[in-house]
Amino acid sequence: MVGLIVLDFRVGKKVLMFFKSKQLIGLDIGSNSIKLAVIENSGGKPVLDGFYFMPTPGGSVNSGEIISPPDVANALGSLIQQAETKKKGICASVWGGSVVVKRIQVPRMDVKLLEEQIKFEAEQYIPFNLSEVNLEFHVLKKQESTPDSMDVLLIAAKKDLIMSYAEAVEGAGLDLTTVDVSGFALSNCFEFNYPNPGANHIGILNIGFSACNFVVRHAGEVIFVRDxxxxxxxxxxxxxxxxxxxxxxxxxxxxxxxxxxxxxxxxxxxxxxxxxxxxxxxxxxxxxxxxxxxxxxxxxxxxxxxxxxxxxxxxxxxxxxxxxMEVMNPFINIGFNPKNITPDYMKQIIPYASLAMGLGIRKKGDES
Ligand SMILES: Nc1ncnc2c1ncn2[C@@H]1O[C@H](COP(=O)(O)OP(=O)(O)OP(=O)(O)O)[C@@H](O)[C@H]1O
Ligand SMILES: [Mg+2]
Known part of the structure; x- marks a missing residue:
């Protein structure tokens, strides 16, 4: 079992500045392949230092669930060796049956008060015992709310699921610093590369091996996530x-x-x-x-x-x-390290890289 886990469950917080020491490694543990995005700061600008991936060990991951953390840890160990990085902090993301993203309406109140109240609200909407989940919320700014109520996105992920991610990451000698939800990480990647998309109502479809993560952004914020x-x-x-x-x-x-x-x-x-x-x-x-x-x-x-x-x-x-429909390009606003990456390689990995990139632009303790 893993030791004490201090987890930072921060859903979809954006990164605007790049600090070398705090930059995390983006890790996408897919059912078909495991992807690692290492981003460095070069004069205040993000540069893709390396992108590594390998087939997921047979049967070790399915639809967002890690079935065998030791097998994933082994694979991750060899990926990190290839990356030759001294960084240890990982940002990974969860999705699947143990993750719930739900839009709810609550009486209008101060965000500080909502922080205290959210558990009671969540009890009605989250189909798990609240002691078993990590809970987060986002107050939706631009949605239709009334003077008496406001729209809130409730996000819950089962602790068991997060523990299995931590076990896999720690088993490879790394630290699981931040855990996001995949839909928000995809949205982060989108926002980073398409700051002025020219449309207000946008869908993102991440069609992988086992499923498709569907995200809707409206007026610049995530309002719906479903697999x-x-x-x-x-x-x-x-x-x-x-x-x-x-x-x-x-x-x-x-x-x-x-x-x-x-x-x-x-x-x-x-x-x-x-x-x-x-x-x-x-x-x-x-x-x-x-x-x-x-x-x-x-x-x-x-x-x-x-x-x-x-x-x-x-x-x-x-x-x-x-x-x-357009294939999302996660590399529009990022440079690359020519020692490790060629433009041709970058072109080839475009379809596979958005989630890991959305995670790799995060830094330790970042806030929106
Ligand atoms: N050129 C291609 N044409 C058709 N299918 C492709 C192509 N390249 C990859 N695929 C398919 O993409 C899938 C793998 O995609 P991806 O790496 O996004 O999945 P994953 O993240 O490992 O899985 P999941 O997110 O479902 O856990 C496989 O089913 C593979 O057959
Ligand atoms: Mg995937």
């Missing part, structure tokens, strides 16, 4: 089961789907899976629209995650949803 249980695994699985091939073969067929000699069945299966994904996505968007009583639709989507570059997916979503 859609559909990712790269489900696309590959559709090919595997209908074409009678192994998972590895199906994965290769999926990667080659845009190629001229790709069998037509591959694209037919991918299209079927896209249809299922779209159904799930539309259901979640409907829920978001009703629960937030938002009258105007999301104006633009930014995509990230390995599956965001699945051949045909962006066009399919754009055509069926009649809304523009």
């Amino acid at each position: 859609i249980p559909f990712g790269g695994y489900h696309f590959t699985e559709e090919i595997r089961k209908n074409m009678g091939v192994s998972y590895e073969e199906a994965e290769n067929l999926k990667f080659g789907a845009a190629g001229e000699d790709s069998p037509p069945e591959v694209n037919e299966n991918l299209l079927n899976a896209m249809e299922s994904f779209l159904e799930e996505l539309n259901r979640t968007i409907d829920f978001y629209m009703t629960s937030s009583s938002m009258s105007t639709p999301i104006q633009r989507f930014y995509l990230s995650g390995g599956s965001s570059v699945l051949p045909g997916l962006k066009d399919y979503l754009e055509n069926h949803m009649q809304v523009s």
Whole structure:
């Protein structure tokens, strides 16, 4: 077991200044791969010093849950060796069934008073025993609130989940300094790179292996976070089961789907899976629209995650949803260390890097 954990559960606080000593390493523990973003300060400007990733040890992580912390610790140990950094502070993020983000309305009150009251409010909305969770809240500034009430985003993450992250990180000889929620870290990455997006109502879809993290930003703040249980695994699985091939073969067929000699069945299966994904996505968007009583639709989507570059997916979503889609570039506002990184490498990792980058721009004890 891990020792005493002093955890800083700080959800989505922004970083505007870069101090070398306090800069944390961004760690994204995915079901398919583990990613590490090391950002340094160079004359007050952020520079990507290194980006490292490796396949997640089989079965050790699933849908945001760490099943085997020792296996993740081993993998992380070898990644940090590659990184050759003296830093030990890690910023990681959680998502999945043990994390709840809920928008609630509370009577208008002073934030200091809300800090005391939030537990009582949370009791009604969080489906876990409050002694088992870390709790955070954000008062939403620009939403429709009345003189008597205000909108608050309630965020809870089970302590067990955070402990399993701490065990994995500490097992690799590192310190888990800050824990965020993945949706907020994605939003941080977006804000850092698109400070003037030209749209007020924006969706972010991080389509990974096991699921898709869906985030909505409105007037510059996160107002909705939800996971859609559909990712790269489900696309590959559709090919595997209908074409009678192994998972590895199906994965290769999926990667080659845009190629001229790709069998037509591959694209037919991918299209079927896209249809299922779209159904799930539309259901979640409907829920978001009703629960937030938002009258105007999301104006633009930014995509990230390995599956965001699945051949045909962006066009399919754009055509069926009649809304523009763009792959989020997490490197617009950051330089790179040419000793460790080439522009070509940076281009290749664009779809995989947004979450780790959103975490790696955090520093110890930062505030919004
Ligand atoms: N070029 C590509 N074409 C199609 N699919 C791809 C491509 N590159 C990666 N993928 C898919 O992306 C998925 C991995 O993405 P990612 O690294 O974002 O997942 P993860 O973060 O490890 O998983 P999760 O967030 O679900 O725990 C795999 O399912 C893989 O097949
Ligand atoms: Mg992921």
